[in-house]
Amino acid sequence: MEIAYFLGCIMNNRYPGVEKATRMLFDALDIELKDMEGASCCPAPGVFGSFDETTWAAIAARNLCIAEDMGADIMTECNGCFGSLFEANHMLKEDADKAAEINAILAEVGKEWKGTTNVKHFAQILRDDVGFEKLASIIEKPLNLNVAVHYGCHFLKPTKTIGIEEQAENPSILDTLVEITGAKSVDYEEKMMCCGAGGGLRSRDLDVTTSYTKEKLENMQAAGVDAIVNCCPFCHLQFDQGQTEVNAKYGTDFAIPVFHLAQLYGLAMGLSADELTFDAQKIDATPAIKKAIGE
Amino acid sequence: MIILGVFSMGILERLKALFTGEKIEEKGAEKAEVKETPVKTPVDSGTKTSESKTKKVDAPKAEAKEIPVKVEEAELKKQEAPKEEAKPPEVKEEPVEEEEAPKEIIDDEVENEDSNNNNKKEDNMTLLTDTELINDSNRDKEFTAEFIDAGLETVKHCFQCGTCSGGCPSGRRTPYKVRQIVRKCLLGLKEEVITDDALWMCTTCYTCQERCPRSVTIVSIIKKARNIAAHAGYMAKPHKMTGVFVMNTGHGVPINDATKALRSKIGLAEVPPTTHSFPEALAEVQKICKITGFDELIGYDESTGGLKE
Numbered sequence: 001m002e003i004a005y006f007l008g009c010i011m012n013n014r015y016p017g018v019e020k021a022t023r024m025l026f027d028a029l030d031i032e033l034k035d036m037e038g039a040s041c042c043p044a045p046g047v048f049g050s051f052d053e054t055t056w057a058a059i060a061a062r063n064l065c066i067a068e069d070m071g072a073d074i075m076t077e078c079n080g081c082f083g084s085l086f087e088a089n090h091m092l093k094e095d096a097d098k099a100a101e102i103n104a105i106l107a108e109v110g111k112e113w114k115g116t117t118n119v120k121h122f123a124q125i126l127r128d129d130v131g132f133e134k135l136a137s138i139i140e141k142p143l144n145l146n147v148a149v150h151y152g153c154h155f156l157k158p159t160k161t162i163g164i165e166e167q168a169e170n171p172s173i174l175d176t177l178v179e180i181t182g183a184k185s186v187d188y189e190e191k192m193m194c195c196g197a198g199g200g201l202r203s204r205d206l207d208v209t210t211s212y213t214k215e216k217l218e219n220m221q222a223a224g225v226d227a228i229v230n231c232c233p234f235c236h237l238q239f240d241q242g243q244t245e246v247n248a249k250y251g252t253d254f255a256i257p258v259f260h261l262a263q264l265y266g267l268a269m270g271l272s273a274d275e276l277t278f279d280a281q282k283i284d285a286t287p288a289i290k291k292a293i294g295e
Numbered sequence: 296m297i298i299l300g301v302f303s304m305g306i307l308e309r310l311k312a313l314f315t316g317e318k319i320e321e322k323g324a325e326k327a328e329v330k331e332t333p334v335k336t337p338v339d340s341g342t343k344t345s346e347s348k349t350k351k352v353d354a355p356k357a358e359a360k361e362i363p364v365k366v367e368e369a370e371l372k373k374q375e376a377p378k379e380e381a382k383p384p385e386v387k388e389e390p391v392e393e394e395e396a397p398k399e400i401i402d403d404e405v406e407n408e409d410s411n412n413n414n415k416k417e418d419n420m421t422l423l424t425d426t427e428l429i430n431d432s433n434r435d436k437e438f439t440a441e442f443i444d445a446g447l448e449t450v451k452h453c454f455q456c457g458t459c460s461g462g463c464p465s466g467r468r469t470p471y472k473v474r475q476i477v478r479k480c481l482l483g484l485k486e487e488v489i490t491d492d493a494l495w496m497c498t499t500c501y502t503c504q505e506r507c508p509r510s511v512t513i514v515s516i517i518k519k520a521r522n523i524a525a526h527a528g529y530m531a532k533p534h535k536m537t538g539v540f541v542m543n544t545g546h547g548v549p550i551n552d553a554t555k556a557l558r559s560k561i562g563l564a565e566v567p568p569t570t571h572s573f574p575e576a577l578a579e580v581q582k583i584c585k586i587t588g589f590d591e592l593i594g595y596d597e598s599t600g601g602l603k604e
Binding site: 009023035038044054095109110153193194201203208212215280 | 445446464465468469495496497498499500501502504505506510512514518519521522525526530531533534536537538541545546547548549550551553554557558560561562563567568569570572573575576577579580582583584586587588589592593
C-alpha cells in the first residue's frame, strides 16, 4: 500500500517528532509513505477559507493534483489540513461549475484537478486500512498512562460529509486507538469542545482562544489525567504553547504533557523522547513518559 | 393592520361621541370622516378645537418618537393637498401605539405638558421605536442572494430555535451570536454583519451545525459572510500576515532554524520536501494568488514581501 503523505505546516515545521514517529510506524506496518513534492499549506481554513473561497479551493486543489499525479490517496495528520483538503475535494466533486472555475486557474500553472484521489486522516487510515488487530501486534510494551483524548473539530465534523463517525459528538475512534497502546482514555467534561485555536481566532484574538483552552485544561485536570492526546498539530500547539499562555494570563500552574497520537505510538514502539522531539515542547513530558514506560 | 385600524376608529368614535353627544351606531358614515382627521392634524398644527380632540388620540405617537413624526409632518407639508388621501394608511402603520387605549386616556389629562415625556419613555422602554425597527429599506437583498447563489440556500431553512447559540463555545465568552448572524444574513442586513468583529469570533468548530435541527450549513454561512466582509476591507492584520507567509514561503507556519536543527538531529531531511524545497512549486502558489487577486485583497507588496500599508 502506498499513501501520499501530506505534511502541512505546523507538524513538520514545528513538531518534527510527529513526522518521525509516523514514518517509523508506517514502516512497521508495511505502508509506503510517498512524499508530495512541492506541496504547500493546505491552505489555512481560518484565513484563506474565511477571506476568499476561490483562492482557498485553488491552492487546496493544487495539493490534491500532486497526489492525483502520484496515483495515491492522501494522508494528513492535521485536522485543519484534513478539513481543507477533504472539503475542497468534496466541493469540487459536487459542483461542476466550481470545478471548471478552479481548473481554469490550475491550467495557468499546468495542473488539472480530476477528482481521483481521496483525502484521509491518519487516525482513519489506522482504523480502516490498517485495522486494530494489526496495530496491536506492533506494540512492544503497553503504555501505563491515563490520558484525556482531544478529538478537535475538523477531523469528524461536519459528520454528514465526512462520515468517519456516525455521531461526531459521541465518537470512539481515537479512544480505541489510544487504548490499543495500553493507555487508558479517561472521560472528562466537555470532551468534544474545541481547543480554541481554529477559525483564525488564535492569531486574531489570543485572549478568547486562551479562555477556551483554560476551560479544556480545567476539565482535563479535574479528571486526573497524565497527558493530553490529540490528532491535530494545531490543537497540539494550542495545548502545548497555549498552556503556558493560560498559566501566564490566569496565574494557573497547568503542566499536562501533550502527545500527538503518532507520538503515543512512537513511544509504544520504543522511540526515545528526543526522537519524538518532546524536548522541543513547552510542557515537560518527562513525568508522563516515565510513568508510561514504567521507569 | 386593517383590523387594528377599525378598532382604533372605534375608540375615536367613542371619544367623539363623548364630546359631541352623538350616537356611535352609524359606523359606516363615520369612517370616512375619521380617516381624514389624522392627516389634517399634523398639517394644520392643531388650532381648531374639534381637531385637537383627535390630536389627543394621536399624541402618544408624537411623544414616543418625536423625530419620526416631525419628519412625517415635513413630508406632509411638502405634498400637495390631493395627496392627502394617500397618507392615512401610513398613519395606520403604527399599530403599537394605537392599541394602547389606556395610555391615551392618561395622555388626555396631561396632554399639554411636555413633562410627561419621561413617563412615556419609561412606559415604552422595552418597545422598539420606529428608528430601531427593521424594514425593507434596511435590507440588502443582493447580500442575501450571495448566500443563495453560493449554494447556501439552507440559510432560508433556519427557524431561529437558537440551538446553535445554545451550544456555541464562543457565545459563552464573546459577543458572537450565531443565531442572530444567520438571521441577519437571510434578512440582508449586510452592514450589521460585515462590520461586526464578532463575526470573527467563531473557531469553525461545527458544534452548531452538528446540532442544527434544520440542517442549516451554519459554518459555511459564517465563512461566506466573512468572505464578503474581507472583500469589503474588513480583515485583521494578523490574518493578512498569514496570507503573506503563504505567499512568501507556501506555508502559513514556515520552517525556522530551530526546527531545521531538530529535523536533522532526528534523521529527517533538514528542510521538508514541500514548497520549502521546490521554488518552482512556490511560484505556482504565488501565481494562483495573483490570478485570484488574493495578493491585492490582502494588500501584498511584492517588492518588500510584506503588506503595503
